[in-house]
Amino acid sequence: MIEIRLPTDLYAHIVEDLQKPHEFALERVGFVFGKFDELTSDKSVVLLHQYTAVADDDYIENDNYAAAINSESIVKAMQVVRVKRAEPGCVFHIHTHEHKGRPSFSRQDQQGLPPLIPGFLRSAPKGVHGLILLSHNNGIAQVWRPTAPDRPESSSIVLTGKYMRVWS
Amino acid sequence: MMSEDNVANRFDRQKFLGGNAQEQITAFTVGVVGLGGGGSHLIQQLAHVGFQHYVLYDFDTVSFTNLNRLVGATVEDAEKKEKKVKVAERLIKGLQPNAIIRSHQSRWQDEPEDLKTCQLIFGALDTYLGRKELEECSRRYLMTLVDIGMDVHTGQDGIPIIGGQAIISAPGGLCMRCMGFLTDEKLAQEQALYGGIGSRPQVVWSNGVLASTAISMAMNLISGWTGAAEQSLYLIYDGNRMTVKPNRAVYSIQEPCSHFPPEAVGPVIL
Ligand SMILES: [Zn+2]
Numbered sequence: 001m002i003e004i005r006l007p008t009d010l011y012a013h014i015v016e017d018l019q020k021p022h023e024f025a026l027e028r029v030g031f032v033f034g035k036f037d038e039l040t041s042d043k044s045v046v047l048l049h050q051y052t053a054v055a056d057d058d059y060i061e062n063d064n065y066a067a068a069i070n071s072e073s074i075v076k077a078m079q080v081v082r083v084k085r086a087e088p089g090c091v092f093h094i095h096t097h098e099h100k101g102r103p104s105f106s107r108q109d110q111q112g113l114p115p116l117i118p119g120f121l122r123s124a125p126k127g128v129h130g131l132i133l134l135s136h137n138n139g140i141a142q143v144w145r146p147t148a149p150d151r152p153e154s155s156s157i158v159l160t161g162k163y164m165r166v167w168s
Numbered sequence: 169m170m171s172e173d174n175v176a177n178r179f180d181r182q183k184f185l186g187g188n189a190q191e192q193i194t195a196f197t198v199g200v201v202g203l204g205g206g207g208s209h210l211i212q213q214l215a216h217v218g219f220q221h222y223v224l225y226d227f228d229t230v231s232f233t234n235l236n237r238l239v240g241a242t243v244e245d246a247e248k249k250e251k252k253v254k255v256a257e258r259l260i261k262g263l264q265p266n267a268i269i270r271s272h273q274s275r276w277q278d279e280p281e282d283l284k285t286c287q288l289i290f291g292a293l294d295t296y297l298g299r300k301e302l303e304e305c306s307r308r309y310l311m312t313l314v315d316i317g318m319d320v321h322t323g324q325d326g327i328p329i330i331g332g333q334a335i336i337s338a339p340g341g342l343c344m345r346c347m348g349f350l351t352d353e354k355l356a357q358e359q360a361l362y363g364g365i366g367s368r369p370q371v372v373w374s375n376g377v378l379a380s381t382a383i384s385m386a387m388n389l390i391s392g393w394t395g396a397a398e399q400s401l402y403l404i405y406d407g408n409r410m411t412v413k414p415n416r417a418v419y420s421i422q423e424p425c426s427h428f429p430p431e432a433v434g435p436v437i438l
Contacts, residue, residue, distance in 0.1 A: 005287070005310040007430070009340040035434030037309075043285045047310050047433040087437050156195075158287050160310050161340045162399070164389045166195035166287070 002128065002143050002153055004034070004046045004092075008161030015134070017053045018096045025059040029069060029095040031077035036088040036127045046090050046128060046143070046155070052077055074116065078123040089124040092141070094132040102167075103135040105142070114152070117144045132157070139167045179218055189391040190218060196390065197221035199286035199311075201276050201302055203252040204228070205237035205370045206292035206316050209379030211256045212239050214290075215263040217387065222260060222269045223286050225276040226252040237372040277301065284309045288389075290382060291315040294368065296354045303337050303344055307428040308436075312338040314386050316378040318405070320369035330374050330407025333415075334381040336389070336399065343425045347402050347418050374407050381405070381412055 010032075018028045034048035054073045062068035077091055093116055097103045105113070113131050120129035121144065130143040130152065142152040156168035179190050198219050200207050203226035214222070230238060230245040230252060240259035241250070253271040260267050272279045283289065289311050291302045299315055306313040318332035337343050344350040381403050388394050402415040 003287075005339075007310060007339040010430070037284070037434050039281045039284050045284065045309065047308075049430045049433050088434065158310075160287060160312055161338045163392055164196070164288060164312060166192060168195055 001042060002044045002046060002145075002155040004048065004132070004141050004143075004155050004157045006032075006048045006157060006159055008159050008163060010048060010051060011159055014051050014094060015096070017051070018094070018134070022056060022059060024061055025068070027095055028059075029054055029093060031080070032092045032094050032132065033080055034090040034092070034127075036090050044128075046092075048090075048092070050080070051094075052080060074119065078119060086126070087124075088126040090127040091120045091124065091129050092132045093130075094134065096134040096136075098136070100136045100138070102138045103133045103140060105131070105133055105140075109133070117152075118149065120144075121146050121149060130155070182217070185387065185391040185393045189393070192390050193218045194220050196288055197223060197286045199223040199225070199276075199283050199289035200256070200292065201225045201283070201289060202292035202294070202298075203256045204234065204292065204294075205372065205375040206318070206379055207290070208237075208239035208241070208252075208256065208259070209376050210290050210292060210316075210382060211259050213379060213383045215260045215267070217383070218264070220264060220267050222267060223282045224253050224256050224269060224271045225274065225279075225283070226256075227274050228252050230255060233367070237370055237375055239372075276305075280305065284311070286311055288386060289313050290386075292379075293317070296350060296358050299344060300350055300355065303350075304428075306337065307339060307343070308433055310339045310433060312336065312389065314382045315344070316382045318370065318374045318378055318407070320371075320407075327408075328369075330371070330405075332374055332378045332405035332407065334378055334385060334403045334405070334412075336385055336401045338389075338401075340430070341425065342401060342418065342421060343427050345427050346421060346423075346425050347415070349402070374405065377405055377407075377412065 031052045032048050033050040034046045036046055038044040054069050058070050058073035060068045060070050093113055117129055125146050128143050128145050130141055132141045139157045141155040141157055143155045144152050159165040198214055200210050229249040230241050232246045235246055240255045245255055251273050253273050257269050257271055270282045276283050289306055293299055303313055315335045320328050320330050323329045388399055400414045402418045403412050404415050405412050
């Protein structure tokens with residue numbers, strides 16, 4: 001099982017950015033970075049520590065997706081994680097669905113987002129990578145390991161810091 | 169076996185913690201490092217509250233000198249020099265028979281991987297160095313640390329003074345150095361004593377106050393039941409006046425922690 005740990009101050013920063021209105025995009029997205037450590041035979045952790053917003057200009061007008069972004073922004077994200085290739089760096093695409101309770105990936109999410117993963121895996125082959133989806137008070141994640149690029153795992157998210165929550 | 173009804177009714181009296189508080193309690197893995205006077209009280213309360221996943225560390229065995237304060241230990245344990253982790257396991261299993269417990273009769277530094285699987289750790293250690301190392305690990309793995317400790321020293325009039333503290337050191341927040349609790353002077357003084365902290369005075373009632381304080385801090389972190397915007401991070405116990413009060417000096421600290429940069433997480437790669 002993989003557990004994603006997200007400090008509450010980083011979470012607050014991410015939520016603040018994702019909630020900002022955009023000129024035409026219906027949703028905002030971002031990239032959050034972390035380190036991976038395989039602790040025991042049954043538990044590994046992703047330790048998130050940095051967030052990069054997608055710049056306003058990097059959104060593209062598109063009728064199929066609530067938030068379409070250009071490849072520039074993805075390249076920028078991969079540069080962040082590529083800086084230290086020796087480290088087990090992780091990159092996660094993150095966005096929000098506007099409701100309370102446990103969210104689930106939409107059909108568009110399921111089609112549009114997994115194609116990002118092979119690029120993440122190539123940029124940082126020692127880490128795990130994936131997708132995080134937030135609601136107003138909950139979140140879910142899917143994680144791809146380099147050893148199983150075709151089989152994503154559902155992961156729990158733990159908020160840790162000023163307060164603590166487990167979303168499993 | 170406990171019936172389903174009994175299981176459901178067990179936590180009736182703490183429902184005020186909120187709708188899914190019990191679910192949250194069940195989801196956490198808690199670590200307790202040091203299962204002596206302070207740690208044994210922590211174990212007892214964690215088990216009553218309903219935690220189900222534990223990681224325990226103590227290299228020591230029960231002796232007769234422990235019996236003035238070691239919750240759960242018996243004369244028989246002292247006679248047969250029972251492991252302190254076994255006493256803690258028995259205490260937990262008596263209340264939570266299905267609990268999953270990973271025990272280590274060792275220093276956590278010798279077998280650290282299980283500790284890192286916890287989200288919340290309690291430190292009940294004797295030394296400043298021990299606290300420093302535990303805090304370093306807790307920050308690298310984004311775990312929240314609740315540390316307790318007590319101390320008896322002699323005052324000016326020759327009267328014993330009991331003091332203690334309960335401190336939360338959480339990712340992104342102030343650390344024990346920021347709060348002025350861990351200092352180079354204290355660490356150097358301790359080292360000069362050759363780690364020879366000797367047989368420090370310890371009493372069951374002070375350990376009980378400090379453990380209760382730590383658990384109340386942790387329960388608010390998990391459930392937010394008090395609704396308070398800011399949680400007290402550093403509570404000072406005065407065993408002579410019999411009070412627990414916030415360390416006011418901590419409130420005036422404006423700068424964020426510079427000792428643990430956000431990116432310093434995960435394994436140390438050399
Ligand atoms: Zn600090």
